[in-house]
Amino acid sequence: MAYVVTDACIKDFVCVAECATAAIAPVEGDAAAATVAQVYINPDECIDCGNCAAICAQSAIFPQDELPADKAEFAEKNRAYFN
Ligand code: SF4
Numbered sequence: 001m002a003y004v005v006t007d008a009c010i011k012d013f014v015c016v017a018e019c020a021t022a023a024i025a026p027v028e029g030d031a032a033a034a035t036v037a038q039v040y041i042n043p044d045e046c047i048d049c050g051n052c053a054a055i056c057a058q059s060a061i062f063p064q065d066e067l068p069a070d071k072a073e074f075a076e077k078n079r080a081y082f083n
Pocket of ligand 1: 003019022041047048049050051052
């Protein structure tokens with residue numbers, strides 16, 4: 001299980017600094033940061049600490065098993081970013 005970023009993300013990159021495993025990308029300043037609508041969590045790197053969700057002012061991040069039904073697609077979208 002992992003945390004998942006949804007389209008409520010405004011790319012303020014606050015969560016990126018909170019992640020001890022560098023599971024969130026792209027990071028601010030990356031060339032890729034300008035080309036994506038949101039950041040994504042690598043489910044293979046996430047250790048489920050919840051720090052990112054706790055600090056997100058947009059409430060854009062959910063544990064995968066608590067994703068709202070209309071955001072379910074974002075589990076695969078987060079994984080796909082890293083494939
Ligand atoms: S839950 Fe923790 S490990 Fe997973 S992406 Fe968020 S801050 Fe990183």
